[in-house]
Amino acid sequence: MKLFFILFFNLLMIQCQNSNFQQVSSRWSEEKIWNWYNNQPWLIGTNFITSSSINQLEFWQEKTFDPDLIDKELKLSASIGMNTHRVFLHDLLWQQDSMGFLSRIDKFLEISHKNGIKTLLVFFDDVWHPMPKLGKQPEPIPHVHNSGWVQSPGAKILYDSLSHNKLKSYVKGIIGKFANDQRVLGWDLYNEPGQKGISSHNIPKERSIELYKKVGIKITDNNYSEYNLNEIDPKDKKQKYTLSLLKYTVKWAREVNPSQPLTIGIYEWDIKWDSMNNLSELNQFILNNSDIISFHSYASKKEVLRKVNELQNYNRPILCTEYIAREYENTFENVLPIFNDNKIGAYNWGLVSGKTNTIYPWKSWDSTYTGPPKKWHHDIFYKDGKPYSSDEIELIKSLSLSGTK
Numbered sequence: 204m205k206l207f208f209i210l211f212f213n214l215l216m217i218q219c220q221n222s223n224f225q226q227v228s229s230r231w232s233e234e235k236i237w238n239w240y241n242n243q244p245w246l247i248g249t250n251f252i253t254s255s256s257i258n259q260l261e262f263w264q265e266k267t268f269d270p271d272l273i274d275k276e277l278k279l280s281a282s283i284g285m286n287t288h289r290v291f292l293h294d295l296l297w298q299q300d301s302m303g304f305l306s307r308i309d310k311f312l313e314i315s316h317k318n319g320i321k322t323l324l325v326f327f328d329d330v331w332h333p334m335p336k337l338g339k340q341p342e343p344i345p346h347v348h349n350s351g352w353v354q355s356p357g358a359k360i361l362y363d364s365l366s367h368n369k370l371k372s373y374v375k376g377i378i379g380k381f382a383n384d385q386r387v388l389g390w391d392l393y394n395e396p397g398q399k400g401i402s403s404h405n406i407p408k409e410r411s412i413e414l415y416k417k418v419g420i421k422i423t424d425n426n427y428s429e430y431n432l433n434e435i436d437p438k439d440k441k442q443k444y445t446l447s448l449l450k451y452t453v454k455w456a457r458e459v460n461p462s463q464p465l466t467i468g469i470y471e472w473d474i475k476w477d478s479m480n481n482l483s484e485l486n487q488f489i490l491n492n493s494d495i496i497s498f499h500s501y502a503s504k505k506e507v508l509r510k511v512n513e514l515q516n517y518n519r520p521i522l523c524t525e526y527i528a529r530e531y532e533n534t535f536e537n538v539l540p541i542f543n544d545n546k547i548g549a550y551n552w553g554l555v556s557g558k559t560n561t562i563y564p565w566k567s568w569d570s571t572y573t574g575p576p577k578k579w580h581h582d583i584f585y586k587d588g589k590p591y592s593s594d595e596i597e598l599i600k601s602l603s604l605s606g607t608k
Contacts, residue, residue, distance in 0.1 A: 229457070231464055231494040233518055239464060240495065240520035244286055246388070246548030247603045248320065250525060251280070251288035254557025254586050257351035259293040259328075261340040261558075265300065268307050274314050276555050279588055281318040283596055284603025287388055288315065289323040289524055289550045293355045295337050297373040305380050312386040321388035323466075323524070323550070324381075326355070326374055326452065328394040329445060333358035344414060346572035348563040348580065356448075361441075367448045374455045382461035389463045389495065391524065392452050395470050397442035397485050410569050442485045449485070453492050464494035468524050472502060477513035490517065497548075499525040504537040511545060522548035529578050530564060535595045543602045553582035556591075 231239075253272050256262035280288070290311070296304045308324075315322050335353035344350035360366045374392075381387045449467065456465055467489045475481045476498075482490070490496065496519045500507045507526075514521050523542055526533055526549065535551070542549040553561045561581040563572060579591050583599075590596045 230492060236464060236494050236519055243388075245543060245546055245603070246287045246321075246522065246550075247542075247599070248285040248287040248289065248550050249280060249554040249583070250550055250552045251277075251290050251554055252557075252559060254555040257340050257343055257558040258335075258353050259291045259355065260295065260335065260337065260353065261351075262291075263293065263296050263304065263307055264337070265303055265307070267340075268310075270310055270314060273311060274318070277315060277318040277320055279584060280554055281320060283600045285599075286319060286603070287321045287323060287548070287550070288554075289325060289391065291325045291328060291355075291394070292377065293335065293353070294327070294360075294370055294373045295335055295355070295357075297376065299337050301372075301376060305377065308377065308381070312381070312384065316386045321386060323388045323391050323522075324377070325391040325394050326377075327392065327396075327448065328353075328355045329361075329398040329441070330354060330395050333361075343558045343560050345560075346563055346567060346574070347414065347560055348565055348567045349559050349561055350414065352559065361444050361448065364444060364447045367451050370448070371451070371455055374452055375459055378456055378459045378461050382459055382463075387461075387463050390456060390461065390465050391497065392456060392465060392467050393445070393449050394468065395499070396445045396449055396467065396489065398470070399441060414568060442483065446485045446488060449488065466493045466495045466497040466522065466524075468497040468499055470499040470525075472506070472510070475513060476510060477516045493519075495520045495522060497522040497524045499523070500538065501526060501528040501531060501533050503532045504541070507533070507538045507541055511541060511547065515545075520548075521545070522550065524548075524550045525552050527551040527553070527581050528564075529580060535598050539598065539602060551581070551583070555584045555586060555588075556582045557586065562591075 252259070252262050253269055253276055255269055255272055256267065261267045277288075292308075312322060331349060331352035331354060333354050335355065335357045341351050354361075356370060360369065378390060453465070453467075469476060469486055469489050471486065474486075476486075476490075479487050479490070496514055496517060498510060498514060498521070500510060500523050502510075507523075511521070523538075526538055527535070539549060541547070553559070556562050556579075560567075562575060562579040564576065564580040582591065583595065584590055
């Protein structure tokens with residue numbers, strides 16, 4: 204009889220553990236995510252980094268973290284009605300000083316909250332330089348778009364699937380710390396998963412090697428292929444490793460079971476998004492595991508409308524977590540009213556023009572600019588707080604301060 208009760212108790216405990224795992228590891232229901240979203244204002248903001256930072260590392264590292272400038276620039280965004288920002292983290296910062304990193308995140312959230320802004324935090328990123336390094340970051344290459352932005356994790360970890368588990372404490376540690384923090388809007392687990400860095404914009408090999416060298420990264424014929432930088436390499440190679448890491452990341456996040464929703468952005472524009480049958484395994488996983496759907500849009504008004512219609516088939520709230528490419532007619536005038544009409548959260552790239560040089564277009568990697576372009580690619584304000592376009596500011600204010608129609 205004693206043995207029976209022991210076995211029964213053990214089976215009961217296993218069942219409870221399984222039930223708990225099911226409870227914390229499942230995607231939010233449509234009802235739950237809509238209840239959450241309907242209690243939010245229309246979300247509008249930017250992908251935020253201070254004008255003094257060339258990348259995520261310079262933004263967050265202790266020596267260059269600048270609360271005063273953060274406050275100044277967040278005040279500027281709040282003045283035009285912005286209520287949220289998307290902010291990139293980096294795994295090396297956790298490795299360098301996890302307690303200090305958590306403290307700086309907390310300070311950033313404190314400043315944001317003071318300015319009426321909630322934060323969407325991003326863990327990983329497959330875009331731009333594949334070999335990030337801690338310490339002093341390179342100076343910007345003059346007139347070149349985002350010359351110092353770095354991937355997270357770097358290629359060394361990404362292309363070694365046995366190393367992916369090393370990132371567990373980073374993801375669970377940060378989400379666990381802020382899992383019930385109302386200053387955090389949500390968790391964007393991976394920016395443009397599977398994207399191919401600089402070569403995603405078809406930069407010729409010789410030019411990208413030259414520019415990598417200028418920011419202290421040595422690329423040779425051998426490691427150019429090794430790190431999947433060549434635009435002729437099949438994208439499937441990187442997607443395979445990214446999907447492996449993404450599956451771990453979703454699992455870790457679900458085990459923490461935060462009070463905020465999870466999202467992963469879909470971005471490939473050359474396919475239709477309205478049916479799972481059209482999507483790669485990676486993109487199917489993205490849509491099937493996002494509580495709230497997010498996507499990127501640097502295309503025309505017509506294309507934005509088409510993609511919005513496709514994503515609405517999934518009956519979940521939607522965020523556009525990157526947009527604005529003025530030379531491609533992806534402008535505030537053309538697309539922001541679409542997002543407002545459909546209550547789609549809108550995060551343009553860039554607030555104050557600075558060391559990222561994102562007023563320059565992507566093509567600046569393969570051409571020579573000697574001064575600022577007449578038509579800015581991204582960003583809204585000059586460093587002195589003067590707007591690039593007064594008309595844009597008036598439109599943003601009129602929509603953000605009035606809410607959705």
